Structures are given as C-alpha cells and as structure tokens.
Amino acid sequence: MQTRIVNIRAAAKAALEEGLCRVVAGYAPGAIAMRARPVFIDKPEDAGKLTWSSFCVGNLAGLLTQAAKQASGRIGVVAQGCVSRNLVGLIGEGRLAREDLYVIGVPCLGMAERRKIEARYPGRAIIAVEESEEVFVVRGKRREERMLRRDALRDNCYTCVQRNPVIYDALVAEPVPDTGGGDIDKVAAPWEKHPPGERLAAFQAAYANCTRCHACRDVCPLCYCSTCFVDESTPQWAGKTGDFADVATYHLLRALHCAGRCTDCGACESACPQNIKVRRLTSKLEKDVRALYGCQAGMALGESPPLTVFRPDDPQDFIK
Amino acid sequence: MQSYLLAKDRLDGFVSRLADRLTVYVPAKGADGLWSFVASGSAQPPLALTPEGGNTNMPPKSFVFPRTEVLMRFDNRAGEGGMILREEPVPAGRAVLLGVRPCDAKALAVLDGIFGRRASGDASGEVSGGAFGADPYWAARREATILCGLACNYPCPTCFCDQMGCGPHHREGLDALWTDLGESYLVTILTERGRELASDLAPAAQADLNRAESLKAEAASLLTGKFPMDKIAQRGVLELCELPLWAELAATCLNCGACTHVCPTCHCFDIQDEVKGERGRRLRNWDTCMSGLFTRHASGHNPRGDKLARVRQRFMHKFKYIPVKRGEAGCVGCGRCIKACPVNIDVREVVRAMNEQAPQTPEGAA
Amino acid sequence: MTREAFSPRIAAFLCSWCSYGAADMAGVGRMGYPADFRVVRIPCTGRLSPKFILSALRQGADGVWVSGCHPGDCHFISGNLMVRRHFTLLKNLLEYVGVEPGRLHFSWISSAEADKFARVAADVAAAVRALGPASGALGALIKAV
Numbered sequence: 001m002q003t004r005i006v007n008i009r010a011a012a013k014a015a016l017e018e019g020l021c022r023v024v025a026g027y028a029p030g031a032i033a034m035r036a037r038p039v040f041i042d043k044p045e046d047a048g049k050l051t052w053s054s055f056c057v058g059n060l061a062g063l064l065t066q067a068a069k070q071a072s073g074r075i076g077v078v079a080q081g082c083v084s085r086n087l088v089g090l091i092g093e094g095r096l097a098r099e100d101l102y103v104i105g106v107p108c109l110g111m112a113e114r115r116k117i118e119a120r121y122p123g124r125a126i127i128a129v130e131e132s133e134e135v136f137v138v139r140g141k142r143r144e145e146r147m148l149r150r151d152a153l154r155d156n157c158y159t160c161v162q163r164n165p166v167i168y169d170a171l172v173a174e175p176v177p178d179t180g181g182g183d184i185d186k187v188a189a190p191w192e193k194h195p196p197g198e199r200l201a202a203f204q205a206a207y208a209n210c211t212r213c214h215a216c217r218d219v220c221p222l223c224y225c226s227t228c229f230v231d232e233s234t235p236q237w238a239g240k241t242g243d244f245a246d247v248a249t250y251h252l253l254r255a256l257h258c259a260g261r262c263t264d265c266g267a268c269e270s271a272c273p274q275n276i277k278v279r280r281l282t283s284k285l286e287k288d289v290r291a292l293y294g295c296q297a298g299m300a301l302g303e304s305p306p307l308t309v310f311r312p313d314d315p316q317d318f319i320k
Numbered sequence: 321m322q323s324y325l326l327a328k329d330r331l332d333g334f335v336s337r338l339a340d341r342l343t344v345y346v347p348a349k350g351a352d353g354l355w356s357f358v359a360s361g362s363a364q365p366p367l368a369l370t371p372e373g374g375n376t377n378m379p380p381k382s383f384v385f386p387r388t389e390v391l392m393r394f395d396n397r398a399g400e401g402g403m404i405l406r407e408e409p410v411p412a413g414r415a416v417l418l419g420v421r422p423c424d425a426k427a428l429a430v431l432d433g434i435f436g437r438r439a440s441g442d443a444s445g446e447v448s449g450g451a452f453g454a455d456p457y458w459a460a461r462r463e464a465t466i467l468c469g470l471a472c473n474y475p476c477p478t479c480f481c482d483q484m485g486c487g488p489h490h491r492e493g494l495d496a497l498w499t500d501l502g503e504s505y506l507v508t509i510l511t512e513r514g515r516e517l518a519s520d521l522a523p524a525a526q527a528d529l530n531r532a533e534s535l536k537a538e539a540a541s542l543l544t545g546k547f548p549m550d551k552i553a554q555r556g557v558l559e560l561c562e563l564p565l566w567a568e569l570a571a572t573c574l575n576c577g578a579c580t581h582v583c584p585t586c587h588c589f590d591i592q593d594e595v596k597g598e599r600g601r602r603l604r605n606w607d608t609c610m611s612g613l614f615t616r617h618a619s620g621h622n623p624r625g626d627k628l629a630r631v632r633q634r635f636m637h638k639f640k641y642i643p644v645k646r647g648e649a650g651c652v653g654c655g656r657c658i659k660a661c662p663v664n665i666d667v668r669e670v671v672r673a674m675n676e677q678a679p680q681t682p683e684g685a686a
Numbered sequence: 687m688t689r690e691a692f693s694p695r696i697a698a699f700l701c702s703w704c705s706y707g708a709a710d711m712a713g714v715g716r717m718g719y720p721a722d723f724r725v726v727r728i729p730c731t732g733r734l735s736p737k738f739i740l741s742a743l744r745q746g747a748d749g750v751w752v753s754g755c756h757p758g759d760c761h762f763i764s765g766n767l768m769v770r771r772h773f774t775l776l777k778n779l780l781e782y783v784g785v786e787p788g789r790l791h792f793s794w795i796s797s798a799e800a801d802k803f804a805r806v807a808a809d810v811a812a813a814v815r816a817l818g819p820a821s822g823a824l825g826a827l828i829k830a831v
Binding site: 189191192196197198199200203204229235237239243244245246248249252253255256259260281284285288289292293306307308309310312314315316318319320 | 737768771773778782791826
C-alpha cells in the first residue's frame with residue numbers, strides 16, 4: 001500500500017509539474033478511521049496530500065464530469081480498475097474525452113467494507129486501521145487486532161473482473177491478478193432462487209430502511225443527468241414519500257438507467273447510510289446484459305453501451 | 321429531583337410491565353447490523369439499551385417528525401357538496417422511547433423551538449414557542465412521546481456534543497435520564513411524565529448518585545476538545561457567505577441527502593398534494609437543502625442554484641441562522657453526518673474553517 | 687371480487703405506425719376483442735421509456751401491453767430493435783422482484799395484422815384476467831393515495 005501512495009504522489013507531482021494536467025483528482029486521508037475523502041490538487045507541492053487506502057470507496061469518475069464542465073484542460077485522476085472502466089464508459093457516452101484525461105492507474109487489491117470491520121469488533125471505537133496487502137491492523141483505544149483482507153472486502157470486490165486499470169497514463173504498482181476470484185454470476189441475482197411469490201418479501205426487506213437520501217444516485221458516476229427522473233415533477237414519475245411504492249420505483253428506475261453501464265464499483269453500497277444492498281438490482285441487470293448481449297461495461301475504449309445498440313438476432317422469446 | 325435504581329437483570333421485566341400500558345421502543349440490532357428503535361415486543365431479549373457504535377443509526381427524530389406524514393385527506397364525492405377535507409388523526413396512545421441519547425433528546429428540544437410545543441402535561445393547551453407559530457402535528461406527536469434518555473459513558477471519536485451546548489449526560493428534552501452504573505441503571509426523573517414510569521422502582525442511594533457523577537465527569541473528559549466559534553457569532557451572515565471554504569466543499573460534496581437525513585436536527589420538509597381520481601392527500605415529506613429541487617421556484621429560477629449555495633446552506637443554517645434566531649446552535653454534535661458522508665466532509669472541520677476564515681474585524685471597520 | 691366479475695385495466699402502448707393501425711383495422715373489420723385496454727398511442731416503441739410502464743403500474747394497471755412494428759419494419763428504421771433490449775431487461779427485472787410474468791406483454795403487430803391484434807389482445811386479457819387484480823409485487827408498486 002505504501003508503494004502505491006508514494007507512486008501516486010510522484011505521478012501526480014510529475015504530471016502537474018510537466019503540465020500534463022491542470023488538476024489531479026485523488027484521495028486524501030479521511031477525518032476519521034476507515035474513510036478517505038476525494039480531493040482536487042492543482043499544485044505539485046500539494047501532491048503529498050494524496051493518499052491511497054482500501055477505504056477509497058467512492059468513485060472519482062463521477063466528480064470528473066462535474067470538474068470537466070467547470071473548466072477546460074486536462075484532468076488527472078487516480079483510478080483503480082472499476083473507476084477506469086467508468087472513465088471508459090463516460091468517454092463512450094461523450095461525457096469525457098480520453099485526451100482530456102491523465103489517468104494515474106492503481107492496480108487494486110480490493111476495497112474494504114468498513115461495516116464488516118466494525119461488526120468484527122462490536123462496541124469498540126476503532127481509532128485507526130492500517131493495512132498491508134494481506135491484513136488490516138485495527139487499532140482501538142487499548143487493543144490492536146488483525147483482520148485478514150479477504151474477510152473485510154466489499155461484496156463487489158470478491159467478484160471484481162478488472163482490478164487493473166483498463167486505461168492509464170501512469171501505473172503506480174505492478175499489475176495484480178485481474179479478478180477478485182469470485183464468480184459474479186453465482187451471486188449477482190440472489191432472489192432468483194426464491195419462488196416468484198417470495199421475491200417481494202426479499203425486495204421489501206432489502207429496501208425497508210431507505211430514506212430516499214439519494215446518496216446511491218449522487219455517488220454514482222453514471223448518474224449525470226441534469227435533472228434526474230426522480231426530481232421531475234410534470235409528470236412525477238416517483239413520488240416524494242418514503243412509501244414502498246415510491247422507494248421501489250426510485251430504485252427500479254435508477255437500476256434500469258444504469259443497465260449495461262454499471263461497472264459494479266460498489267460506490268452506491270458504500271455510500272448508503274442505511275447499509276442497503278443497493279447492488280441487488282444493478283448486479284441482476286448486469287448479469288442479464290452479460291448473458292444476453294455478451295457485454296461488460298467499460299472494458300474497452302470504442303465499444304458502444306449495449307443499450308444504445310442492437311443485434312438483429314437479439315433474444316426476443318417473450319415477444320408475441 | 322428523584323432518582324431510582326433498576327437492576328439490569330430486571331430490565332426486561334420492567335419494560336414488559338411498561339409495555340402493558342404504553343408502546344415502548346428500545347434500541348435493537350437489525351438483521352442488517354444497524355441499530356434502530358423497535359417496539360420492545362419485537363426486540364430479542366435480553367434487552368440491551370446501548371447500541372454498538374454508540375448510538376442508533378438514525379436519530380429518534382422520525383417518531384415526532386415522520387419521513388412521510390399525512391396532514392390531511394380530501395375527496396370530491398358527488399352529491400355531498402363538493403370538496404371534503406378531513407384532518408388526519410394523529411396516532412392515539414403514548415409511546416416511550418427508552419435509551420435515547422442526550423444529544424438526540426437535545427435535538428428534539430432544539431426543534432421544539434422551531435415547531436413549537438404544548439406546555440408539558442397539558443395536552444389540550446395552546447401550542448407556543450415555535451419560530452413560525454405553531455405546528456400542531458409536531459406538538460401532538462411530541463406530547464405523545466415520552467423520552468427516557470441513556471447517558472453516554474463512552475462518547476465516540478465522532479462525538480462533539482459538549483461543543484454544541486449539550487453533553488454525554490445532558491438532560492434537556494428528556495423526561496428521565498438513565499445512567500448505566502454497570503450492574504444497574506440509575507433512573508433520574510426529570511419531568512412529571514417521567515415520574516409515572518418509575519412508580520415501582522426502589523430509590524437510589526447517595527453512592528449511586530456519586531457514581532453517576534463520576535461517570536459524567538469521566539465521559540466529558542473523553543470528548544476530544546472544543547474549538548472556537550466566536551468569530552462565526554460575531555461576523556455577519558454576508559461576510560460568512562463569502563468564505564473560500566465553501567468552494568472547496570462544493571468541489572467534492574455530492575449534494576446527496578445522507579447528512580441531512582441522518583441528522584437529528586435537520587427538519588426541512590416539502591409539502592405536496594397527491595391526487596388520484598377524486599381523492600387526494602396532503603403530505604409532509606423530509607426534504608433536504610442539498611437538493612436543488614428543494615428551493616427551485618415554479619418559474620424555474622433557483623435561489624440556491626448551485627452546489628456551493630446548497631452545501632453552504634446546511635452549515636450556515638446550523639451554525640449561523642439558528643444561533644442568531646434562537647441563541648443556540650442548530651447542531652447537537654451527535655456526529656452521524658461525519659460517519660454518513662460518502663465524501664467524508666467533517667462538520668467539525670467545516671466549523672473550524674468557518675471560524676478561522678471569518679474576517680477578524682467586521683467588514684468596513686477601519 | 688370473483689375472477690368472472692373482474693375486468694382488468696390493462697395499459698396498452700401501441701405504436702402509431704403499426705399496432706395502433708391494426709387496432710383500427712380490427713375495429714373496422716368488426717373483429718371482437720376484449721374491452722380491457724386503455725390505449726396510449728405512441729410514436730414508436732423506441733419512445734417508450736421504462737418510466738411509462740412503471741407509471742402505468744404505479745397508477746394501478748393490472749397489466750401492460752406494448753406492441754410495435756416487426757423487426758425491420760420500424761418507421762424510424764430501428765426504434766423497435768433498440769428498445770427490445772430495454773424491454774427484455776425491464777421484464778426480467780420486474781419478474782426478479784416478484785411481478786408475475788403474465789402481467790407484462792410485448793408483441794410485434796403490423797398495421798395489416800388486424801387478426802393478430804385481436805388474437806393477441808384476447809391472449810393478453812385472458813392472461814391478466816387469470817392473475818386477478820394487481821397484488822403481490824405489483825400491488826406493492828401501486829401508489830396509494
């Protein structure tokens with residue numbers, strides 16, 4: 001991890017010094033344990049502010065579309081596998097241009113789920129977590145515990161298919177094995193095993209605590225519409241209430257808008273203040289997209305998003 | 321003020337006797353690992369009033385200010401003289417929340433100052449004290465909710481309640497304060513309503529009171545230190561609006577509502593009519609200043625049209641506007657927003673920066 | 687309500703260039719088909735956002751039927767082919783959360799196929815009728831006022 005931090009700083013410093021980009025989007029240490037915060041730096045001497053950890057669980061690609069709109073010039077971005085896939089996706093959708101990006105690629109070891117670490121040490125305030133490739137060292141007031149990385153990863157990181165960046169201009173560590181090792185198709189749609197009559201209960205239970213803060217939408221790099229459907233009022237596609245009908249409409253439509261574009265980066269689940277497994281819907285859709293259209297979002301430049309194209313022989317058994 | 325003692329092994333029995341005449345809510349851990357207030361009957365015994373991680377994931381605000389609240393219903397029944405408006409009855413019966421943290425209770429007291437509250441014990445009394453008159457919906461639910469606090473013996477790294485005129489053993493807004501003495505709870509009665517709950521408890525001894533006092537001092541010492549807010553108070557609103565920190569925050573703030581939804585004092589709402597055929601209902605829903613929709617006018621103009629204005633609003637509201645109007649901060653230091661923010665904006669750092677960046681002398685002064 | 691007495695409300699989104707014409711022709715030809723549909727004429731199935739279908743279900747439709755031009759016959763060349771993927775994913779997703787397969791129907795019917803229109807309409811109505819009023823997952827999506 002230390003190599004990555006040192007090399008990210010060096011790459012950012014060099015890029016800013018040499019004028020390869022006007023600003024670098026990366027992560028700075030968070031104010032409390034197990035957090036990191038996005039930061040934009042525009043001076044080479046600030047490169048030391050950058051860091052890297054397994055708690056960089058947001059998705060910087062989302063902040064780039066906003067930054068790109070505000071000023072012209074090349075933007076640097078620290079990107080692991082999934083974020084680089086989102087960059088590729090945004091390039092494909094015309095939101096970003098490859099030549100306007102300077103990608104500092106980070107081969108990823110999988111990101112941590114802080115709630116799994118908290119759950120391991122209930123009732124104890126965690127003051128700091130340090131990490132190596134294999135273990136997390138969890139520090140409390142008086143004690144220090146070790147937890148294996150493989151026990152603390154986010155769900156989506158076990159089934160990652162692209163831990164190395166797809167595109168990069170600088171790489172800050174030796175490439176790692178490309179996948180997280182798990183089989184996404186086995187876990188992508190867990191409610192399929194329920195008989196149809198019991199799926200609603202699973203759906204309702206999963207989203208019961210949603211307060212509609214929309215953090216899952218706002219953290220998502222795919223959600224850049226100037227007006228989200230959920231904020232439209234004439235007509236109002238989803239009501240403003242916390243009733244299940246509105247919660248369900250919001251999550252179903254949000255997932256559908258992400259279909260074929262989602263890289264399973266997991267930022268939505270990490271952002272949710274209510275621990276909702278927001279990927280239950282998106283990972284099901286991506287599973288279908290893979291099975292039916294053979295596509296995975298953001299794996300190569302120049303590919304069109306699967307829902308903007310068609311094949312004459314696309315499956316249509318259900319159409320009369 | 322009277323104090324009683326309840327042995328911990330008698331807690332479940334105490335709660336179940338209470339539940340015979342009132343609805344009792346206690347903190348409990350859900351299947352998703354989150355702590356929230358649930359009806360005592362559905363909590364797994366033995367009850368534990370102290371959530372892992374210090375506090376419930378969401379504040380008890382929603383018991384008094386629900387996420388979605390029906391204010392009234394209307395329909396247009398032919399032959400019955402046109403539009404018929406019906407007031408929505410407030411749920412009958414009283415509830416007791418057991419294990420409310422002092423910060424969350426103080427938050428309800430802050431909101432009393434905004435929504436208004438009936439004089440305690442006088443359910444039919446006039447609502448008074450609200451910043452904009454009276455809110456009968458708030459007042460009715462507040463009246464029907466008895467708050468038994470649980471003092472914090474171990475504040476979290478994210479807690480800064482002492483900074484905000486509150487504290488781990490603060491009593492404001494509570495009907496009774498419980499203190500965890502190890503083997504038993506010290507139950508300190510604070511209001512008449514709190515007294516009815518303690519009718520069958522044994523009085524506490526002086527040693528118990530002393531123990532609670534020392535726990536209180538210990539808890540206060542665990543908090544991480546205060547920061548100055550003097551310049552925020554002294555400088556004008558417009559001066560604070562121009563600080564450079566807002567642009568820095570806006571660069572990474574997502575404008576999601578995570579911070580406002582988990583906040584015990586955030587109370588912005590949106591009133592909307594939902595109509596279907598001949599029927600409809602008027603609703604009050606939580607809204608958030610982070611959302612552009614919250615302030616967008618029908619004309620399309622938005623007085624808080626960009627992220628900067630919206631993220632600034634949240635902090636200015638809590639640390640400038642409410643203090644100016646009410647003489648106390650609109651934040652109680654519970655630290656939930658620090659934990660919830662997807663981009664780790666720390667309210668303590670923001671307030672520190674506001675104070676540091678505020679001009680030393682008023683604008684225009686020589 | 688008994689199944690016999692139940693008369694479903696089915697939102698039918700019909701492409702203006704084909705299925706809507708087929709409905710006209712079925713009428714002109716005095717072909718009988720169930721009266722359970724509330725037809726919405728759309729310029730192309732490619733215009734049909736999943737929002738529209740969700741919106742119909744939220745308002746209490748017991749079923750939805752979308753019908754457009756045969757592949758290759760789209761007035762706009764490929765609107766129907768493009769949206770086919772969206773329909774597939776939407777139908778799968780709704781079934782994934784528990785909506786019965788018989789609630790959502792899709793068909794390709796040209797303006798010359800009045801007989802197919804009447805036949806599919808009967809099939810769709812029968813399927814929705816057999817399921818009864820919206821309940822379960824579909825019921826949970828209905829916006830209560």
